[in-house]
Amino acid sequence: MAIQNALSAVAAAALRTVPNPVLSLLGTTTTENGTTMAPDVRVSSLALKYLSRDFSELPINEARGVVESDAKLGAGPQIAVGPVWDSEIAGIPVRHYRPQHCSNNDQPTVVYFHGGGWATGSLETHDNTCRFLCANADVAVISVDYPLAPEHRYPAAPNAAFEVLDAVMSGALEGVDSSRVAVAGDSAGASLATVACLRRADRDMSQPELQVLFVPCTNLDNFETSSHKEFATGTYLTRKQMEWFRDLYTSAGDDLSSWDISPLLAPEQLLSKLAPAYISVAGFDPLRDEGIAYARKLADAHVPVTMEVNKGLVHPFANAFYVWEGATAAMSKAAGAIRFALRVTPR
Numbered sequence: 258m259a260i261q262n263a264l265s266a267v268a269a270a271a272l273r274t275v276p277n278p279v280l281s282l283l284g285t286t287t288t289e290n291g292t293t294m295a296p297d298v299r300v301s302s303l304a305l306k307y308l309s310r311d312f313s314e315l316p317i318n319e320a321r322g323v324v325e326s327d328a329k330l331g332a333g334p335q336i337a338v339g340p341v342w343d344s345e346i347a348g349i350p351v352r353h354y355r356p357q358h359c360s361n362n363d364q365p366t367v368v369y370f371h372g373g374g375w376a377t378g379s380l381e382t383h384d385n386t387c388r389f390l391c392a393n394a395d396v397a398v399i400s401v402d403y404p405l406a407p408e409h410r411y412p413a414a415p416n417a418a419f420e421v422l423d424a425v426m427s428g429a430l431e432g433v434d435s436s437r438v439a440v441a442g443d444s445a446g447a448s449l450a451t452v453a454c455l456r457r458a459d460r461d462m463s464q465p466e467l468q469v470l471f472v473p474c475t476n477l478d479n480f481e482t483s484s485h486k487e488f489a490t491g492t493y494l495t496r497k498q499m500e501w502f503r504d505l506y507t508s509a510g511d512d513l514s515s516w517d518i519s520p521l522l523a524p525e526q527l528l529s530k531l532a533p534a535y536i537s538v539a540g541f542d543p544l545r546d547e548g549i550a551y552a553r554k555l556a557d558a559h560v561p562v563t564m565e566v567n568k569g570l571v572h573p574f575a576n577a578f579y580v581w582e583g584a585t586a587a588m589s590k591a592a593g594a595i596r597f598a599l600r601v602t603p604r
Contacts, residue, residue: 313495327573346421346430347421347424349404352380354391356397362434365434366599367390367391369398370403371443373446374444374501375405378446393588403421425438438465442473447472448474454468466598467594469595470534472537472538473536474544480543493573494542494543521551525554525558528558529559536548536563539570
């Protein structure tokens with residue numbers, strides 16, 4: 258395993274040095290509507306078939322190890338920020354990031370929920386993702402180590418997400434400007450981010466300034482969208498893996514049509530109370546269509562929405578910006594949206 262990880266690291270570093278026009282000479286992959294996968298994404302997708310394993314076929318602890326290794330390769334060398342430390346908020350472990358040269362004043366803050374299907378992922382898998390947002394948006398970031406399934410099934414994760422966001426927005430946390438808070442996450446973490454906002458809306462509580470949702474999972478009750486069918490196999494996230502995640506996260510008695518599990522199915526009256534959203538999806542992703550559908554439902558409910566479709570990317574671009582040029586661009590756009598929403602002024 259150590260040799261495999263070393264070879265993967267060398268391959269990831271080498272890939273960054275090869276221009277996309279050169280990589281495109283190795284062939285192309287297109288969607289049914291003619292969208293072309295970015296050449297650097299395609300080459301690394303092919304390499305991963307030989308250098309990684311399908312985590313859904315492994316015991317949960319081994320699966321988590323595979324996800325940890327893959328995430329660290331995609332995110333690359335550690336990005337420099339200011340002070341970083343671990344603590345707890347509402348009894349939940351979190352990691353704090355501060356920008357370099359930050360003042361002693363309360364900081365605009367992003368609360369971040371990592372991806373990983375509610376069962377994998379950690380503070381470590383998304384350490385550089387949080388560092389990227391901290392450095393490029395010039396904001397504080399609080400990364401949340403919410404409890405994972407199957408040891409802690411639904412509703413443990415959304416309960417933790419709600420409690421941490423509530424504590425951050427309460428005004429009681431030192432170093433946080435509670436009037437300038439955004440919530441963010443990728444994949445399952447994006448679902449937790451928007452469910453936390455929905456729970457606050459359901460209780461007529463205030464909303465954060467922005468919700469930033471990368472490749473959000475918004476409907477566990479339906480795996481029959483066009484993108485789910487087209488990308489059921491052969492991409493970084495498969496239908497088999499989605500079913501595995503769903504079955505680890507939920508129990509037989511859970512209502513998958515509940516908005517607390519599937520936010521796409523929330524009523525318009527509730528959606529209309531949500532914070533403005535920045536939603537960024539990947540063109541080659543089974544979750545693409547439900548992310549777009551959620552953006553449309555928010556817009557229909559008169560919630561301001563920015564919708565970005567990163568046509569050449571696949572699912573885990575939020576922590577693959579070291580190897581994929583398009584992922585860097587996508588994350589940079591999101592950082593810009595955060596800066597604007599949280600009224601961050603140039604230093």
